[in-house]
Amino acid sequence: MEADLPIIGVLDLQGAVQEHVRVLERLGVPVRRVRLSEEIEQVDGLIIPGGESTTVGKLLERRGMDVTIRRRCEEGMAVFGTCMGLIMLAQRIEGSDQQRLGLMDIGVRRNAFGRQVDSFEADLTIPALGSEPVPAVFIRAPIVTDVGADVEVIAEWDGVPVAVRQGRCLGAAFHPELTDDTRFHAMFVAMAGEERNAKG
Numbered sequence: 001m002e003a004d005l006p007i008i009g010v011l012d013l014q015g016a017v018q019e020h021v022r023v024l025e026r027l028g029v030p031v032r033r034v035r036l037s038e039e040i041e042q043v044d045g046l047i048i049p050g051g052e053s054t055t056v057g058k059l060l061e062r063r064g065m066d067v068t069i070r071r072r073c074e075e076g077m078a079v080f081g082t083c084m085g086l087i088m089l090a091q092r093i094e095g096s097d098q099q100r101l102g103l104m105d106i107g108v109r110r111n112a113f114g115r116q117v118d119s120f121e122a123d124l125t126i127p128a129l130g131s132e133p134v135p136a137v138f139i140r141a142p143i144v145t146d147v148g149a150d151v152e153v154i155a156e157w158d159g160v161p162v163a164v165r166q167g168r169c170l171g172a173a174f175h176p177e178l179t180d181d182t183r184f185h186a187m188f189v190a191m192a193g194e195e196r197n198a199k200g
């Protein structure tokens with residue numbers, strides 16, 4: 001029943017693409033790898049995986065994909081950014097004028113946990129996903145430094161926001177695609193499904 005499910009694209013320019021594809025396949029959702037602007041027209045939701053935000057920002061601009069993503073979002077497409085993807089979604093990036101999509105009213109600080117703590121795992125309490133803690137893997141992760149009035153903080157670690165939602169945009173500083181817990185992706189698929197159903 002592929003027609004009833006939202007089609008989810010995974011931005012395939014750099015980074016942890018295959019891991020997201022695998023989680024979506026486990027959920028039984030139709031997946032497309034997105035490398036070109038035209039391919040963004042065909043998806044109801046787009047995942048921007050982890051990677052290097054300065055590189056991906058430049059690639060998006062060079063391919064005209066930044067403009068297409070912003071327009072598709074206005075039309076109702078859902079977007080989910082993990083780690084570097086969260087940085088791309090932010091309107092404000094501390095100390096940097098690097099390219100970004102700027103779709104969420106948040107500020108971020110890159111590599112916020114410092115060199116001492118390159119990567120770590122933590123169990124997060126995310127009420128929106130139920131009472132069972134969500135395992136989270138942080139890799140040179142950003143943190144959210146400030147949020148606008150329309151932004152909902154859905155997870156914190158040590159008092160700092162690490163997952164946020166605004167309209168159909170979802171961002172996580174960590175990597176839900178690197179664990180067996182599919183709840184975060186399921187939440188995003190539901191958000192993208194709202195768009196598909198609204199279109200009728």
Ligand code: GLN
Nearest residue numbers: 050051052053083084110
């Ligand atoms: N540190 C990277 C950046 O700032 C993000 C790291 C990641 O996505 N795992 O672009």
